[in-house]
């Protein structure tokens with residue numbers, strides 16, 4: 001039985017407020033969890049409730065969301081017994097009563113959903129990933145393939161290049177430990193190479209990616225390839241690339257503004273095709289904008305033999321949008337961010353739907369994270385193919401990598417292998 005839910009305002013990795021909740025059960029079990037926050041957000045995301053009071057944190061305070069936990073959620077849930085996650089989440093969803101959680105805030109609701117999950121796992125005496133596995137009916141636990149930010153632009157940096165993130169994917173490593181060793185070697189070589197080439201230490205973006213002042217996209221790719229080679233690894237064979245184009249953020253009225261170049265949707269697909277043809281790119285996220293639906297099926301057909309066509313802003317971890325994308329054959333992979341929908345139960349429904357469609361799933365952090373590591377357990381528990389956390393930098397990122405390293409050593413969880421598409425060259 002829930003004895004008490006308490007909300008707190010804490011700070012995320014950008015120093016902005018976010019929400020933490022503590023769930024105490026009647027047997028004394030106590031657990032807490034924190035929610036992350038995005039910067040390059042999709043328009044269809046559930047509402048992250050902010051105070052709007054410009055005198056505190058420039059309006060980003062979370063006191064209203066915290067008060068919603070203490071004054072509205074706790075009085076309803078305290079003293080109630082929930083045997084399943086879904087039962088609790090459904091009460092929270094009904095209590096809010098809106099489609100995008102604008103009454104209580106997705107940040108308030110998700111913090112409670114996660115804190116309850118952690119308390120249940122503790123009470124049952126099982127690791128959190130096993131509890132998450134129970135939610136989805138999965139009992140096969142593997143570590144997801146890490147996709148790790150190397151270079152950043154767009155909204156996560158100073159907009160040096162419009163594309164938000166270039167990630168590296170260790171594909172030949174057999175363990176998480178080995179994967180991260182390789183990624184670290186690439187990151188270190190990239191830092192050295194960038195220092196030499198640009199005559200300065202590269203600034204780091206929100207997720208720890210290096211953000212030198214690339215003059216054009218091709219330079220970003222070439223520098224990544226060189227860094228992999230300098231690390232003594234073979235591009236595409238040992239370490240491949242992935243992109244988060246995050247193109248919604250440089251798209252207006254049919255035009256993608258790439259700085260020097262402007263492209264219409266067909267032109268953008270052509271550009272992505274040329275990149276995927278020239279470099280070992282295994283995944284392209286948000287290659288087109290969130291409201292450019294009609295061109296997504298073209299993009300999918302064009303890229304699907306080489307890489308994942310991954311939807312983030314397009315799908316916003318929401319069942320209706322995923323269903324639409326499946327019906328239109330617009331993508332073949334889901335980027336899953338739990339706070340885009342605001343509860344574990346809704347995220348689980350999104351996950352199931354993507355899996356039923358035969359899609360792959362990348363479980364993702366947000367650019368504003370906390371030291372909480374539940375995301376690692378979620379990716380393992382649900383059987384996500386990949387995990388996207390950020391660079392091997394900052395404790396908000398390494399907390400999740402460290403959780404996976406711990407589970408690799410403690411529970412001997414094996415590492416997944418990258419699944420290449422049927423026609424992969």
Ligand code: PGA
Nearest residue numbers: 037038039040041366367
């Ligand atoms: P966000 O970005 O957390 O800032 O929204 C992450 C992403 O676009 O994948």
Ligand code: ZN
Nearest residue numbers: 244246285312
């Ligand atoms: Zn994205």
